[in-house]
Amino acid sequence: MIQATNIKKSYGELAVLKGVDVNINKGEIVSIVGASGAGKSTLLHILGTLDRSDSGDLQIADTLINALNDKQLSAFRNKHIGFVFQFHHLLPEFTAIENVCIPAYINGTNEKEAQTRAKELLTFLGLKDRMTHKPNQLSGGEQQRVAVARALINQPDVVLADEPSGNLDSDTSQELHELFFELRKQYEQTFVIVTHNKELAEMSDRQLVMKDGLIV
Amino acid sequence: MNITRFIARRIAFGSGKSFSGFILKIAAVAVGLSxxxxxxxxxxxSGFQEEVSRKLFGFMGHIQISSFDGNRSFEDLSPINIKQDFYPSLDTVTGISRIQVYARKPGIVTTDTDFEGIVLKGIDHNFDWSFFEQYLVDGRALELGGEKKANEVLISRTTANRLGLKVGDKMTIRFLQKPPRARRPEIVGIYNTGLEEYDEVYALYDIxxxxxxxxxxxxxxxxFEVFLDDVRDLDQMSEDVYYRYVPHDLLSRNxxxxxxxxxxxxxLQDINxxxxxxxxxxxxxxNMITALLILILDRTNMIGILKALGANNWQVRKIFLYNAAIIIGLGLLLGNALGLGLCWLQQTFEFIRLPEDSYYISVAPIKLNWITIVLLNLATMGVCLLALMIPSILVTRIKPITAIRFR
Structure with a gap:
């Protein structure tokens, strides 16, 4: 699914990634763990095509990312990658279902089709009664689940999550984590999760431990 | 689903933060005021141009046909015969509403204490009074239908004021010729067109x-004076009259x-x-550039999210241009309402007044050209949006990771 070889990235003098190799298989849930500043988020951004590496090859779903221009990259990201961030990053003016539909609309999906799929996802995530609520009317856990639905709307090859439960209490975190496994079971969804949460890391299929810009 | 419209409509007036929303409203108002x-x-x-030229044409006709003698004075020295092929049939030509005769003769009006040079414009019973009747301030029009020559004169308010004359008075006019002659017609009416240069000169008299x-x-x-249906045909019709209807020994000029x-x-008013x-x-x-930059900076986070979700730069730029279009549109609505409202007020209450001796009219006239107004709206919208293409490039500088890292 994802093959990254010898990924390097520096910010000015500071080398953040010093030649990282990552291989993620379809349906896998992989967590990336490590101390703050180890380069976990940077790696995730590069895997998510939000940032470009200085060198190294990245292939996602048989597409060579380095060969894409900005516009192609946007379209690729839209269709193939879903994101869940530490903060939900939902758009405050839009209801839950509208937020979920936005990636589908960007992709040009028609309204009816997008909404059907969004309803399906929100129902699956236990938000059937919260669809028309705006983000500020939802609890932290609900907001994060809406964000998960948004990440899934275009049926991406991989969902990348950056500290998805970093802002949630332990019970809600637990629920969210279980959801990831539920989704893997149901849809064979691939997840790459950056986390400080030990339980989540231990639940995952594999842990990639990062230290000083390398996977150890 | 049109993502541009979907998002732009929802966020039109800022994120609810009162400050940026306030600035966007100011921008809309500024567009509206413009x-x-x-x-x-x-x-x-347009009202001014139309009103002044309407007066000028009403006074003198659109086209004058006279003898080819090169005379540019106020006196018609070379008479021409009224029996012309074009008279009076010229008014049946499409675009021509009327043809009437005239003959001008300068004279000196004398009173006990004063004198003043004027030009008597002789007219006959076919004269169209509709123009002068609008500007009659006292008395009546000349009655020229009788068998006998009418010993009546219609003078301007300017002349009347200068010489202290009023309706009912007799007015002595002396003519410098050999032998000198004089006439003493009764003033039956006083007119005031406001065309000062003409008013101070002309008086109407029986031809x-x-x-x-x-x-x-x-x-x-x-x-002969020729009147057209539509002043916009002036150039074309003057050529037509000159080349097709007027014989070679006569001159026609508009x-x-x-x-x-x-x-x-x-x-020159067009340049103004x-x-x-x-x-x-x-x-x-x-104003709109400021508004757009505020919109974009206010929405850095949203731009980052949309990009992370796979929106390309152009899609995001379109959201903001659409958004700007909404603001411009609201501004234009406001501006049209305000502008048309002011025009209506001026038309109804005539509160903007002009010194008539400099501008030929006493009230600033209003003429609404609907096509021009529509074009003004479209052009303002179009030019603004085109100009906003450049600052909207700012969107491309916002990187998703910087925008989403913090909230």
Whole structure:
């Protein structure tokens, strides 16, 4: 699914990634763990095509990312990658279902089709009664689940999550984590999760431990 | 689903933060005020041009046909015969509403204490009074239908005031010729068109008196005045009249050729109007650029999220341009309402007044050109959006990771 070889990235003098190799298989849930500043988020951004590496090859779903221009990259990201961030990053003016539909609309999906799929996802995530609520009317856990639905709307090859439960209490975190496994079971969804949460890391299929810009 | 419209509509007036929302409202108001002033300017300038030229043409006709003697004075020295192929059938030509005769003769009006040079414009019973009747301030029009020459004169308020004359008075007019002659007609009416240069000169008189004074034949006149249906045909119709209807020994000239200064002065107003329109459009653009930058900076986070979700730069830029279009549109609505409202107020209550002796009219006239107003709206929208293409590039500089890292 994802093959990254010898990924390097520096910010000015500071080398953040010093030649990282990552291989993620379809349906896998992989967590990336490590101390703050180890380069976990940077790696995730590069895997998510939000940032470009200085060198190294990245292939996602048989597409060579380095060969894409900005516009192609946007379209690729839209269709193939879903994101869940530490903060939900939902758009405050839009209801839950509208937020979920936005990636589908960007992709040009028609309204009816997008909404059907969004309803399906929100129902699956236990938000059937919260669809028309705006983000500020939802609890932290609900907001994060809406964000998960948004990440899934275009049926991406991989969902990348950056500290998805970093802002949630332990019970809600637990629920969210279980959801990831539920989704893997149901849809064979691939997840790459950056986390400080030990339980989540231990639940995952594999842990990639990062230290000083390398996977150890 | 049109993502651009979907998002742009929802976020039109800022994120609810009162400050940026306030600035966006100011931008809309600024666009509105610009539009308002543009509409009022256009209505005033066109109204002014139309009203002044309507007066000029009403006074003198659109085209004058006279003898080919090169005379440019106020006196018609070479009479021409009224029996012409074009008279009176010229008024049946499409675009021509009327043809009437005239003969001018200068004279000196004397009173016990004063004297004043005037030009008597002789007219006959076919004269169309509709123009002068509008500007009659006292008395009545001349009655020229009788068998006998009417010993009546219609003078302007300017002349009346200068010489202290009023309706009912007899007025002594002396004519410098050999032998000198004088007439003493009764003043039956006083007019005031506001065309000061004409008012202070002309008085209307029975053409038969002019013929007699000049020893002309019964069928001789000084010239013909031709009136058109539509002033926009002036150039075309003057050519037509000259080449197709008027014989070679007669000259036909339109009023623009006879009196180019006034028409150039009127045309000059167009330049004023353009300067105002361009300045106001620039004001609208600058305001909208500010508004757009505020919109974008206010929405850095949203831009980052949309990009992370796979929206490309152009899609995001379109959201903001659409958004700007909403603000411009609201501004234009406001501006049209305000501008048209002001025009209506001016038309109804005439609160903007002009010194008539400098501008020929006493009230600033309003003429609404609906096509021009529509074009002004479209052009403002179009030019603003085109100009906003450049600052909207700012969107491409916002990187998703910097925008989403913090909230």
């Amino acid at each position: 539009m308002c002033v543009m509409i009022v300017t256009n209505a005033l300038v 038969r008196n002019i013929r007699k004074l000049n020893d002309w034949e019964e069928d001789e006149v000084g010239g 009023l623009k050729e006879i009196n180019p200064n006034v028409f150039e002065w009127l045309a 109007e353009w300067v105002i329109l361009v300045l106001l459009t620039m004001i609208a653009i600058i």
